Amino acid sequence: MDFRIEKDLLGEKEIDKSAYFGINTKRALENFELPGKIVNLNLIREIALIKKAAAMVNKNLKELNKDKADAIIKASDEIIDGKFDDEFKLSAFQGGAGTSTNMNVNEVIANRAIEILGGEKGDYNLVHPLNDVNMSQSTNDVYPTALRIAAIHLIRRLSTSLADLQDELQIKENEFSDIIKLGRTELMDALPMMAGQGFGAYAKAISRDRWRIYKSEERLREINIGGTAIGTGLNATNRFAYEITDIIQNLTGLGMARSDYPMDGTENCDVFVEVSGLLKSLACNLLKISNDLRLLNSGPKGGIGEIILPEVQAGSTIMPGKVNPVIAEMVGQVSMKVIANDTAITMACSAGQLELNAFTPLIADCLLESLELLDGAVIIFKEKCIKDIKVNEENCRKNLERSTAAAAALVHYIGYDRAGKVAKMALKENKTIKEVLYKEKILSEEKIDKIINPYELTKPGIPGK
Known part of the structure; x- marks a missing residue:
């Protein structure tokens, strides 16, 4: 294997010549050599978008020459398009408030830009990861800004999926509107109800979740980019801060706004707790609905058996003919994971100290994971469970009459x-x-x-x- 030698203030490292990352990423790979989860690629792509925006501003301000800036912009676009996903393998759990992730992106962009300009990877005289790619930025304004953008995009996706689930539940409300069944409180016989009314109640709960989550985007639109290390704006001009915000708006199509007090967005993470709390509310509703469906589907002969969930796979390696409510069970497990993530986010946000929260990598990983998991689970729940639910009218009638x-x-x-x-x-x-x-x-x-x-x-x- 061919190597190049890179240096930093701690010494030298051999870097695989084919690698686009550099010495900072290499050290982080060695320091945080944990199994499992790597940094969420949605976050990586939004960091690359910020690097692109910064290069555009610095070119406009004559801080970067045109050729260098254009190479950085092109390299950033390639990362945004997913061309270099294999270069981003850092553990999601890392010290340094995300500095390693920011440096990973800086180095990949720099080395790709060097290639575009005709140089050899590692020749940072052509394009420097910090002096050029990270110009007028800090991890502490780039990382939270990228996280907010990534979260908004996922929130919009989840909101759409929830609207579709709500629609499907309302379809079931109408479909089962003339089927009478037994209602239960505390698992005991209570009063008669229409089967459709139960699905209508589920639809109302999902409607609230959809609206709350959709509105939570507003909490994330205020960004601290241009605040640099602690929010005072050292090494970034006001003109840079305002121009990069405008360009981020144009590139994302989102209504991002520059914080009127960047130090707040740099050290305080309560917004992420608020958004995560709304995701937890959704998880609680999904868990309750999925458990209800499992209970009402129980049997088919020895349980309640008032609804029939779609059969999607065999349920046992030893009990022939058994079919389990696996989609509802999956939704329940996703919900539990989101609730657990909310606890982690709460602890991480409250553990920040003074002018920075060192635990933003955990916040980012948990928040983006929760959004992705919920979106996927909601889509599957709708398509493979709710859509084809049937009601066993005979069992509903018998159970009601016997009560x-x-x-x-x-x-x-x-x-x-x-x-x-x-x-x-x-x-x-x-x-x-x-x-x-x-x-x-x-x-x-x-x-x-x-x-x-x-x-x-x-x-x-x-x-x-």
Whole structure:
């Protein structure tokens, strides 16, 4: 293997000649040699976009010559397009508040720009990772700005997916609007309801989540780019700060705005806690809905069996014919992971000290992972579960008839205590509420039929009036 030698203040390192990263990335690869997760590529691409924007501004300000700036811009575009994804293998869990990731991008852009200008990788006299690519920037304004942009793009994707899920739940609400079933509270028989009403309640919950998450984008639009290391703006002019914000707006198509107090955006991460909290709210709703569906689907013979989830794969290596509710289970696990990520984000954001939060890599990894996981899970949930759910009308009718749910309709006519005795008698004699009322002649048959009308029991008002 051929090597080039690169130097920094700590000494020298051999770098594979084919590599576009440099000595800073090499040291980080050695220092944070952890298994598993690498830096989210959405973050990498948004950092590259900021580098492109900075080069455009510095060219306009005559701080970079045209050829050098254009080479940086072209190299940044190639990273944005995913051409150099293999050059970004740093662990997601790294010290330094994201400095290693910022340097990784700086070095890859610099070495690719050097190539574009006809030089050899590592010849930083042509394009320098810090002096040129990182000009007028710091990790501490680049990294949080890139994270906000990446999060907004994913929020928009998730919002669209949630709108589609809401639509599908509302379709089911209408499809099952005339199927009556037993409603339950605390897992016990409660009152009659329409099967569609249950899906309507799910749709309302997802509607709230969709709106909350969509609006959370507003919290992320304020960026601290141009604030450099601690938000005071040292080494970046006001003109640079305003121009790069305008260019970021144009490149992203997002309504990003320069913070009126960049030190705030550099050291305080509460916005990410707020957004993550809204993702946790969605996760709680998805977990609840997926658990409901698993419960109502239980059986098919030994459980509730009131709904039928789509069969998507065999469920057991030893029990022939068994099919498990695997899509709902996947959604539940994603939800649990998002809730766990929210805890990590909360702890990381609160662990910041003075003018910087050293734990932004953990915040970035958890937030972007939660957004990606939720988007994927919501799409699969809609397509492979909700879309093809069926209702077992026969089981719904049997379960309702065997219950004492109709006893609540009698309270206005015979009082709570007497209605309770009727319910107890029905359970003891294995009869329906109607049969007990007929037998005991508590009310006229005409009145009983009018009161114990299950369809009336699913609406507001006093049944039979």
